[in-house]
Amino acid sequence: MEGTKPVNKKLAAAVSGGAVLVLALTGCTGSSADGKNDDALDAWAKQVCEGVQPQAKRIESANAAIQKETSDNSAPADVQKTDAQAFKDMSDAYKAIGAAVSKAGAPKVDGGATKQRDAVKELDDLGASYASLQQQVDKLDTKDQAKFADGLKDVATQLDKLSKTGSDALKNLEAGDVGKAMAQQTSCKSASAPPSAPASPAASG
Numbered sequence: 001m002e003g004t005k006p007v008n009k010k011l012a013a014a015v016s017g018g019a020v021l022v023l024a025l026t027g028c029t030g031s032s033a034d035g036k037n038d039d040a041l042d043a044w045a046k047q048v049c050e051g052v053q054p055q056a057k058r059i060e061s062a063n064a065a066i067q068k069e070t071s072d073n074s075a076p077a078d079v080q081k082t083d084a085q086a087f088k089d090m091s092d093a094y095k096a097i098g099a100a101v102s103k104a105g106a107p108k109v110d111g112g113a114t115k116q117r118d119a120v121k122e123l124d125d126l127g128a129s130y131a132s133l134q135q136q137v138d139k140l141d142t143k144d145q146a147k148f149a150d151g152l153k154d155v156a157t158q159l160d161k162l163s164k165t166g167s168d169a170l171k172n173l174e175a176g177d178v179g180k181a182m183a184q185q186t187s188c189k190s191a192s193a194p195p196s197a198p199a200s201p202a203a204s205g
Helices: 004-025 039-071 076-104 112-138 145-163 168-173 177-183 186-191
Strands: none
Touching: 004 039, 004 145, 039 076, 039 177, 039 186, 076 112, 076 145, 112 145, 112 168, 177 186
16 A cells, blocks of 8 residues: 555655746746847836746745655645645635736737736636645545545646646747746746756656
């Protein structure tokens, strides 16, 4: 019977995969070498980046909490408490980023309104998915380790799928001039450079 610890390691690896989704909105892929963006776009990028930065840190902290739980021989109740709180934090963070993008309005680029709407929907959907995982973890039976490990395995599988859904709408939003404007923002640069490296994808095997 697979114990809680190896299953939670899979969970941690899947969380790392999911946490990089938020970095799609940090603009670090853009280049500002080919001239200055217009002021309206810069103002939009500044507002979004300032909204993203604290939430990126929140997601990173939630990720770290789950990672830490795998390094100890933790009791199921402790794993449940940590994981449920981490998923709640991630859910709230993605919803807050969606709200920040929504509040900023559409960027002044071709198709900006559509790109913004699609990105907000994607972020809201991510928030709802993590909220659902939190509810699932809350319902796990911590008194029966075998049942708990099986339940956690289901959560890890869903999380792995979630981390592979991609962030096409976010990438689409920050393409071209929007990405260049975001790349110039200090808050986006700091949000896109977490101090801890994500777990290797091999860790989920």
